[in-house]
Amino acid sequence: MNILVTGGAGYIGSHTSVALLEAGHTVIVADNLCNSKAETLDKVKQITKKEITFYQIDVTDKVSVDSVFSNHHIDGVIHFAGLKAVGESVDNPLAYYYNNIVSTMVLAKACQKYGVRRFVFSSSATVYGDNTVPFAENMNLLPTTNPYGETKAMSERILTDIVKANPTFSVSLLRYFNPVGAHESGLIGEVPIGIPNNLMPYVTQVAKGKLEKLRVFGDDYPTVDGTGVRDYIHVLDLAEGHVAALDNLTEGVHIYNLGTGQGTSVIELVKAFEEANGIKISYEIIDRRPGDIASCYADASKAKQELGWVAKRDVISMCRDSWRFEKNNKE
Ligand code: NAD
Numbered sequence: 001m002n003i004l005v006t007g008g009a010g011y012i013g014s015h016t017s018v019a020l021l022e023a024g025h026t027v028i029v030a031d032n033l034c035n036s037k038a039e040t041l042d043k044v045k046q047i048t049k050k051e052i053t054f055y056q057i058d059v060t061d062k063v064s065v066d067s068v069f070s071n072h073h074i075d076g077v078i079h080f081a082g083l084k085a086v087g088e089s090v091d092n093p094l095a096y097y098y099n100n101i102v103s104t105m106v107l108a109k110a111c112q113k114y115g116v117r118r119f120v121f122s123s124s125a126t127v128y129g130d131n132t133v134p135f136a137e138n139m140n141l142l143p144t145t146n147p148y149g150e151t152k153a154m155s156e157r158i159l160t161d162i163v164k165a166n167p168t169f170s171v172s173l174l175r176y177f178n179p180v181g182a183h184e185s186g187l188i189g190e191v192p193i194g195i196p197n198n199l200m201p202y203v204t205q206v207a208k209g210k211l212e213k214l215r216v217f218g219d220d221y222p223t224v225d226g227t228g229v230r231d232y233i234h235v236l237d238l239a240e241g242h243v244a245a246l247d248n249l250t251e252g253v254h255i256y257n258l259g260t261g262q263g264t265s266v267i268e269l270v271k272a273f274e275e276a277n278g279i280k281i282s283y284e285i286i287d288r289r290p291g292d293i294a295s296c297y298a299d300a301s302k303a304k305q306e307l308g309w310v311a312k313r314d315v316i317s318m319c320r321d322s323w324r325f326e327k328n329n330k331e
């Protein structure tokens with residue numbers, strides 16, 4: 001199939017482009033490079049030895065989006081393009097609501113105009129809010145604590161309503177847990193701008209000596225060791241989850257958790273990183289981070305049953321692959 005991958009130069013989009021190309025699909029990337037570089041797509045081509053068509057466009061711009069749909073026979077869209085920094089979304093909500101919601105609407109409209117029926121959307125486990133773990137797809141969603149999370153909940157609702165009115169439209173809402181890791185080539189991975197907000201890139205930068213020590217946000221949660229528990233998923237497993245979702249997409253709205261089903265605490269992740277790479281990570285415990293929940297992990301059974309997809313890579317490989325990319329990354 002010819003797949004339009006929005007945000008394809010980004011972290012998850014680039015790994016998914018590799019998986020799509022390896023599965024025999026043709027990839028057309030639309031990305032404005034606001035949080036990525038065009039060279040990443042060269043690396044994707046190097047890994048796969050396949051071509052990609054790239055449009056440097058903003059997917060909130062309907063004229064640009066229309067031109068992509070008119071230039072290609074698109075069979076499906078995977079919509080990754082979005083802003084994703086939780087703290088920034090609190091400071092600048094309008095940028096987040098505009099970018100993340102208008103992009104979804106512009107793309108859905110283009111799909112209607114050009115008769116494109118398959119749409120896969122990057123959602124997030126954040127839509128579950130502070131539900132009881134493990135999070136299952138049929139749970140009532142609880143409010144998220146920030147505008148970023150709300151853009152995901154709203155985009156899910158918009159796409160669901162579009163399907164209600166157009167039952168032949170096929171939508172897959174993929175709720176990612178905590179993507180980490182990198183392609184085993186070390187060529188592509190996550191490149192956070194500035195000081196990382198997320199745990200794994202922070203740990204790799206401590207390992208590299210770019211940051212002095214990890215600050216662990218609280219050790220008084222009701223978890224195994226008091227630190228926050230998350231469901232870390234290797235980005236290559238996540239990428240393969242998209243291919244499975246696309247290949248199994250039928251009419252209607254389908255919601256899938258993409259997680260491993262296993263929770264790992266902050267301290268357990270630090271220990272796994274030390275074991276995987278033989279590097280000591282200094283850390284100190286500080287206060288909880290506002291907005292954090294104690295535990296977040298998936299009930300991953302629906303994706304297994306309906307898509308035949310399960311995450312295969314363990315936390316040790318996630319730590320090894322994250323570190324390999326950080327070492328190779330000259331910045
Ligand atoms: P990323 O920032 O690496 O990739 C997003 C890409 O979208 C970037 O290349 C950026 O340049 C592009 N982009 C943003 N706005 C655009 C626009 N208006 N037009 C064109 N391109 C635009 O982020 P990622 O980690 O790869 O995340 C991909 C998607 O998955 C996002 O929607 C994100 O919200 C979602 N998600 C990510 C995580 C995570 O922890 N990484 C978790 C849950 C959901």
Ligand code: UFG
Nearest residue numbers: 124125126177197198199202215216217228229230266292
């Ligand atoms: N943590 C630290 N120190 C740090 C960074 C994180 O102790 O420097 C802790 C957090 O308190 C949390 C865990 O590590 O317990 C994971 O934190 P991340 O910031 O890596 O990830 P979050 O679970 O907070 O959020 C991520 C994405 C969101 C997404 C969510 C989905 O950043 O965009 O996963 O579950 F919505």
